Every structure is written in structure tokens, then in C-alpha cells.
Amino acid sequence: MASQRTLCIIKPDAVEKRVQGHIVQRLLDEGFKVVALRQTHLSRGQAEGFYAVHRERPFFDELCTFMTRGPVVVVALERDNAVQHYRDVIGATDPAKAAAGTVRKLYGSNVGENAVHGSDSEENGLKECGYFSLATTCSEPNTSAQWRVVGPRTARKTKQRSWKQRAGVCAMPWAACATCRSCCRACA
Numbered sequence: 001m002a003s004q005r006t007l008c009i010i011k012p013d014a015v016e017k018r019v020q021g022h023i024v025q026r027l028l029d030e031g032f033k034v035v036a037l038r039q040t041h042l043s044r045g046q047a048e049g050f051y052a053v054h055r056e057r058p059f060f061d062e063l064c065t066f067m068t069r070g071p072v073v074v075v076a077l078e079r080d081n082a083v084q085h086y087r088d089v090i091g092a093t094d095p096a097k098a099a100a101g102t103v104r105k106l107y108g109s110n111v112g113e114n115a116v117h118g119s120d121s122e123e124n125g126l127k128e129c130g131y132f133s134l135a136t137t138c139s140e141p142n143t144s145a146q147w148r149v150v151g152p153r154t155a156r157k158t159k160q161r162s163w164k165q166r167a168g169v170c171a172m173p174w175a176a177c178a179t180c181r182s183c184c185r186a187c188a
């Protein structure tokens, strides 16, 4: 199974309970690589934009009020089969129905305050990481390079190595990289 990325949001209820460290450690123990992580306090507009797909649902207003109640931690995760594995680790949306040992069973309170958000598909995982400007590029170290990213225009002038080879890290969009598998040796 190819490497995938997915987004975790540690929601305000979990941050209030001060369990964000436990959740990140659990994800690391499950084999996820944390490719980016940031604490942020969502504005109403950000919350409404993120959950726009639920705009017509009766719980939309309550969900956005909750998500803006305090800080969240947004985490871009990577591993093979990341989307499904993450969903298995967090458990059912409603903590009361989640399996024992899952993150939502351990730390969630109810279907609204359920500790973490999870992406429901690989496509949405990438989109949702992008929504928070998290890990939008490949970022694997390019072992053939000693230079920092210079960009395609500069590299074209030298005609010695491609700009990708000269980059200190791969700067290809992750989605393109995952599709073509040719952006650098590390992620090929």
C-alpha cells in the first residue's frame, strides 16, 4: 500500500482536557509520521469553510461553535494506508459507539465533542491538509542535493542538474509526487 497523507484535528475538548500529547504519541505509536503540526484557534469563517460539506445538517451551527471554542491542533500524518488506519485508530464518530481503546472512546465525550477529526478519503485528506497549509509539498530530503531550493527558473539557467535534484528537499506538490512517484529518490 502506497504512502498516504491524512489530517488529524485535535479538537477543543481534547485540548481542554490536556490530552493532545497522548493523542500525538498514540499516532506515533501506530506508525504515523508527523509531517506537520500546528496549534491554532479557528475563526468562525475557518470552521464554517472546513465543515462546509455539513452546512445543511442540523448540527452545523453547534459544530462550528464548538470548533471555535478554544485552540485546536492540526496535524498532517503520513504512513501506508494512512486514511483507513487513522480511522481505525480514532474509532466511530460517536464515542459511545467507538471500540474500546480507540482515541474517541478514550478521550471523546459525545458525538459533537469527539476529541478528533478524521478525513474520510485520500482525496479529502490532501484537501484538508491544504486547507490549513499543512504539508502541501513532498518535503522528503533529496539526498543528491547540497543546495537549498532555488526554483525551476534558476536551475534552467545552469543546465547542469534539474532544480529537483539540486533542491535540499523535494518541493513537488505531494499529490503530484504521490501520483508520479518521480520527484526524488526518497519518495520514489
Ligand code: CMP
Residues within 6 Å of the ligand: 054, 059, 062, 063, 093, 111, 112, 113, 114, 116, 117, 118
Ligand atoms: P468529524 O470527524 O469532525 O466530522 C464531522 C463532525 O460533525 C463529526 O466529527 C462530529 O463531531 C460532528 N457530528 C456528526 N454528527 C453529529 C451530531 N448528530 N451532532 C453533533 N455533531 C455531530
